[in-house]
Amino acid sequence: MGLTKADIFSKEQNRLAMLLKALAHPARIAILQRIMISNTCICGDLVGELGLAQATISQHLKELKSIGLIKGSIEGTSVCYCIDPDTWKVLESVMKDFLANYKGKTICCQ
């Protein structure tokens, strides 16, 4: 079918799944790392650094923007992207909670 049955899961489960889906591509991970490491917003530059076509990178940026992980602002002739601190905090918190559910003390499945 290819259509996730979102209505049978909780808001939180869907939210986390959508955030992780936005991260779940090496190109988008590379883009985010590039933005973070530069410690400032990143304008252009991405095309040529990654080995992907301009249209493809633009599409990945759009995806990251639509989930709110990054935001862009026009800076003269080009567009600058940077991490959205609010969404990033949400991601950190939600992911931490999820991972913390595992206490690591199961004494089964040897």
Add this chain to the structure above:
Amino acid sequence: MGLTKADIFSKEQNRLAMLLKALAHPARIAILQRIMISNTCICGDLVGELGLAQATISQHLKELKSIGLIKGSIEGTSVCYCIDPDTWKVLESVMKDFLANYKGKTICCQ
């Protein structure tokens, strides 16, 4: 195309992307939460609790198993699944490192 160009990214970027992709579905998140909360391996039970068909759940379990996030063992009449502590630790560590790249002190993109 639908074919990720994995060869142009680093091993680490691909590894993280694959782990996150395995997590990036509400059903698989729900399955993992159910396993974690029960604090023991979970045998069957999943079908009926989530609103998905048996074949669908089996498929999601297979996906989680193939990336190594869970492992299954035959327990009498049914099959038990539990978190694989090693992969879970890798996930925690890799994800923590990724998130920590953001220092949150960009003074741009207002």
Add this chain to the structure above:
DNA sequence: ATAATCAATCGTAATATTGCAATATACAAT
């Protein structure tokens, strides 16, 4: 042996994702 139960696999339909060429849009410089 037969029936019952549980989980895996197969086959298939519907939909989503990835990637890029081509094109469009926006703005700056000449």
Add this chain to the structure above:
DNA sequence: ATTGTATATTGCAATATTACGATTGATTAT
């Protein structure tokens, strides 16, 4: 006005994902 530069959008082809009915395989109970 025209040219150049940077990013976005469109359209398309190839592949992947999601979901489930039907079937199969394995085990247990009768």
